[in-house]
Amino acid sequence: MKLMVLNHRHMTPLLVALATATTLVVSPAAAYADDNPPAPVTGGIPLINTAEEIGPGIDLRHVKALDQKGWYDAHFLTVDLSNSAVGTDLLTAGPVASGGPLSVAANKAGAVAGVNGEFFDIGNSNAALGGEVQNGQLIKTADIGGRQHVGVSADGIAQLVNLAVNATANFSGADHRVLSINAANGAGVPADGLIVFTSAWGDYSRNRGLTAVGNDQIAEVLVQNGKVVSVTPNGPAGSGTIPDDGFVLVGRGAAATAIRALQPGDPVTFSYELADDAAKTIKFALGHGGTIVSGGQVVGGLDPSIAPRTALGFKDGGRTLVLATWDGPGGTGKGGVGIDKEARDLAAMGVETAVNLDGGGSTTMVARALGEDQATVRNIPSDGHERNDPNGVGVFVTKGDGVLRRLLVKPAPGAASADGEVKVFPGLHRALVAEGVDDHQTPVEVKPASVRWSARGASVKQGTLKATADRQGTITVDARVGGRKAHQEVTVLDALDRVELSSQRLSIADAMPENAVTVAVTGRDAQGYTAPIDPRDLSLDYDHGVVDIQPVDGQLKITPLTAAGTILTISVGGRSVQLPITVGVQTQTVYDFDDNVLARWRNNSTSATTFSADPDGLRIDFNAMRNVGITAASAAQRVQVPGQPLRLRMRIKSSISVPNGLTYLAYYDGNGKSNGVYGTALTAGADWQYATFTLPSSTAFPIAISGFQGINTSVTQQKPGSFVLDRIEADIPTSIDLPAKPDPQPDPLISDDGVLPEGRDTWQFATLSDVQFTADNPALTQVATAAIKRIRQTRPDLLVLNGDITDRGLPQDLALARQVLTDAGCDLIPVGQEPAEDSTPDPKTG
Incomplete structure (x- = not known):
């Protein structure tokens, strides 16, 4: 926190800047409690508070602030749905079982703005957990068990939506209830359940909800143009694209038995309709993670933990839509706000109903600047890049x-x-x-x-x-x-x-x-x-x-x-400045797996594996599991890599496939910090191949390799098999004589001889640390008061309180700090704000 404290009650004005490492960074008057709903920017010090016009009735407010729980960076997109030029719809990455960057989906659809959407089957099918309606058409239902939904009607009214579906497959002279349409069902398909997939699903495995079910309990049938094309009598359920004029029924137990009775050419029909009449008027809808504002009031019992967040809210009877994101520095869990703060901000904006959407690394806000034809990411996703999300909410403007x-x-x-x-x-x-x-x-x-x-x-x-x-x-x-x-x-x-x-x-x-x-x-x-x-x-x-x-x-x-x-x-x-440039690399083998590999390496897999010394290197045999790999037995056993390599490669034989981006090389950098980098795919086969790893440009060299893994997050694709690790290679850049480093330049703010400059434009500074105001022991304030009194006698222009201003960062501690400073004759002015005229010293008065 930084606050300027300006004194105009004494002959010698004193400017005090407060900087603290504590998490409480707001003045007590702005601090909030659960029973006192705050404004959208509650407490804290807003470093950025800007508004941008995105389209007719579409405004984006950007707030970056520091409040009593830390930094957060918020974006509030307000959309006037009553404007005839404005529309909304679901943004998708393509097939239901897929994902992609929100900016790509927005620009492909022509959206002017949008946020990420529903929670999803991450690491597996990537399908959203809830249902999806796009342009008035049902794309998928929620996973079995149901989900809450929100959307906007065709006439521009945002509302909570009931997406319950009545779905039936008719074959063998009987109707059979269908439990889900194009849903991953990661929690499982119940006994005797029947589910359906259409071409919208994509080519991902249809067995996601049946992984714990015996293959003899599973059957599926491909139907095209109302006729059976093929029957697969046993599991697992298949994968691959489905014809546009076809669908696949997958059954468990009694439903599987009914499917097995079908023959090619038999008639099969599939029909469905939304059960709720209001849902039939919806332009788009998607699932959400729970209502956080209802009737304009914050719902009780919300999660206060800090993380990036995304929300959708509406007010004015659903005529105004609010899409919002909150994030902060660092990865997921290291910045953002609690869901309680999320809800308070929206309620303070007059939002009547709000729901929580997927957060963490998924939190993304995109918007197109006026005059531009492409939407760009406006927040800083905590993964360091856009996550491959399945859907989002898009805002559109018709061409003028x-x-x-x-x-x-x-x-x-x-x-x-x-x-x-x-x-x-x-x-x-x-x-x-x-x-x-x-x-x-x-x-x-x-x-x-x-x-x-x-x-x-x-x-x-x-x-x-x-x-x-x-x-x-x-x-x-x-x-x-x-x-x-x-x-x-x-x-x-x-x-x-x-x-x-x-x-x-x-x-x-x-x-x-x-x-x-x-x-x-x-x-x-x-x-x-x-x-x-x-x-x-x-x-x-x-x-x-x-x-x-x-x-x-x-x-x-x-x-x-x-x-x-x-x-x-x-x-x-x-x-002038100089930039060394090298083109080309020299490939060096930095390690052959030809030493005592069984002593040097340890198992680093999801479960037990078998190591053996193979004539070609280290052999690892394993059962089906998520992660298979090795780690150095000790720090001394890590592989030291010379120079500053651009890339590393592992020469390997693999009997299983590993998706691109899921081979992993672990290393310690020159600062002793543990790091890792993901690499290229492996294909199942008997030939040698390379997993290649490109090191980040920010890598601190030299590095030491500490481990390797092959990973497959898809349960259905995990197979038993073997790796044979042969050697590790490094691509080291062409050598070049680096230019001499320039001599350090003196900082004009630092005196190297202790002599202070003098003159009309010079300032003198004093610092004070660890005042630690605490309401539980107010007597300690005497120390701070005495210190400030001594400092005043030196007539400094600026006093910096540069750490631990409060003991615990509680509102009552800040209240005490404010009282002590103001009692000492100080006015508190937040940095970045213009102080009142009567609190600004007149330099002419001396």
């Missing part, structure tokens, strides 16, 4: 009249600063683009030649601004197309002080065009403010026979040409 109604000026690709603002250094360039939208705020093409550009205090040609060498402050750039006008404020920073690159070294494995790498060049002024540097301002010196370098979207695209090395020197504004 195509006439330019509004002009927009934006930074060109790669030209925006890290904080989203537009900045430039004196004497350098900044590229801008003009975009437009029509009456529905959908993109309209703006031809560059039609735009008239102008700027006050600088020159601008074809959208590219050049700041004068002596200019600082703000430049307003104007664009006009016909009668439409827009402008963009551009901040001119102080002079360029140093140049930084997005990569410190490039090692490219092979000289192929597809291995091209992009590097961003960023400048920083003496105050620490940054801005990207336009490639046209750069002077480049390198071996043109080794790489080709071209500007692409504000960055440098480096394409390898031949196996060699070069030093790229980048110069701009009297500053």
